[in-house]
Amino acid sequence: LGQVVIARELGVTFDVAAPVFCANRATLTWLRGLGAGRVYLPAELLGNDAERIAELAAEPGVLGPVDADRPELMVCEHCLLTAEGVCATDATGQVHCRDCSRRQQTRYLVERDGMRLPIAIDACGRTRIFLS
Incomplete structure (x- = not known):
């Protein structure tokens, strides 16, 4: 998260992926408020929370895990x-x-x-x- 400060100082958007964990709408809203562009969902959600994945994935710029087959x-x-x-x-x-x-x-x-x-x-x- 320390790199978020640098991105904000430069005025650029950034992507969020592991090890930052975004598993709910409140966290997504917070990350977007910081300037996040794309947000990758954590692989840990795949096996146990299909409803939450569907809710988050419906948001623009929210993507699945970088490699769902290899967490x-x-x-x-x-x-x-x-x-x-x-x-x-x-x-x-x-x-x-x-x-x-x-x-x-x-x-x-x-x-x-x-x-x-x-x-x-x-x-x-x-x-x-x-x-x-």
């Missing part, structure tokens, strides 16, 4: 790709996560039992971990 388990504020080595830098020595070629490749965290959890690195270097 997001966790968001790490740091890029897990750094475990593979240092980040690439530009001519000035700055790292630009949005341009990282490693982000475009499929990666997994492998649990002890062999289960592979897909990960996605966003343009800000956050790691999103999904169910397999």
Whole structure:
């Protein structure tokens, strides 16, 4: 939510998705009042509250979960790709996560039992971990 302040200062709309949880009309109204454009419903609602999903989804700009088949388990504020080595830098020595070629490749965290959890690195270097 700290990024909401930055978006408001810049006067731009922003999207709301996990880990911010929007599960009712009051929260949706509050997020819209802050300047949210699109709001993604949390995957947790899919299995247990069809009526609430239908009510919220009827609102303009409300979308389903980013990946309903693979719920997001966790968001790490740091890029897990750094475990593979240092980040690439530009001519000035700055790292630009949005341009990282490693982000475009499929990666997994492998649990002890062999289960592979897909990960996605966003343009800000956050790691999103999904169910397999």
